[in-house]
Amino acid sequence: MEDFSRRLAKEIYQGDVFELAQNHLLGACLCSRIGGKLTAGIITELEVYVGSCDKACHAWPNKLTPRTATMFRAGGCAYVFFVYGMYNQFNVVAGPEGTANAVLIRSLEPVAGIEEMQRRRKCENITNLTTGPGKLCQALAITRREHDGTDLGGNLLWISPKEKEYPFVARPRIGIDYAEEYKDKPWRFYIPDNRFVSKK
């Protein structure tokens, strides 16, 4: 039986965003207990966004708006936004307060609450439950309205540290063609040879 009671330490979130993404979030377990149901999955794919220089980042160039305000908070909380009129996307805020760095979680390997995920997603196929940023929010019941800014050290939404090391590869990010010289930066990281990745 897996134990999801541990929490990633606060200081780790407030360090370098790439270090956080590569060495701490990839392979860790994203957990939610929403509506009384525990759902959790191992993070298999993610993308890094850097507010100070990265044209693909919502908060570039360090632009604080009502939408991006949570990204400027101290690392360790959730930045959840809404796109395409129907999907939510979950990010982990990184770095010290006043900086706008985030890690978009793109894909999970389901490990707990799979039946609840199937109900929420109206889908039986395990490999289609959490392989995409919009899908995993639906599976874990994460929404901008309810969870933007949520502390990731609590009991609603949290991250349990990885229990072993995983290899990872670096590739360009998805869906940011407008980002000019930043669109080809290999800031998407995923665990190779894992079925639960949205795009190879």
Place this chain on the structure above:
DNA sequence: TTCGGGATCGTCT
């Protein structure tokens, strides 16, 4: 297996 369109609304111009 790949491609293209539609759904749908918060956010910024």
Place this chain on the structure above:
DNA sequence: GACGATCCCGAAC
């Protein structure tokens, strides 16, 4: 008023 850090489904190959 335009445009997405997407997803799903159906059509064509």
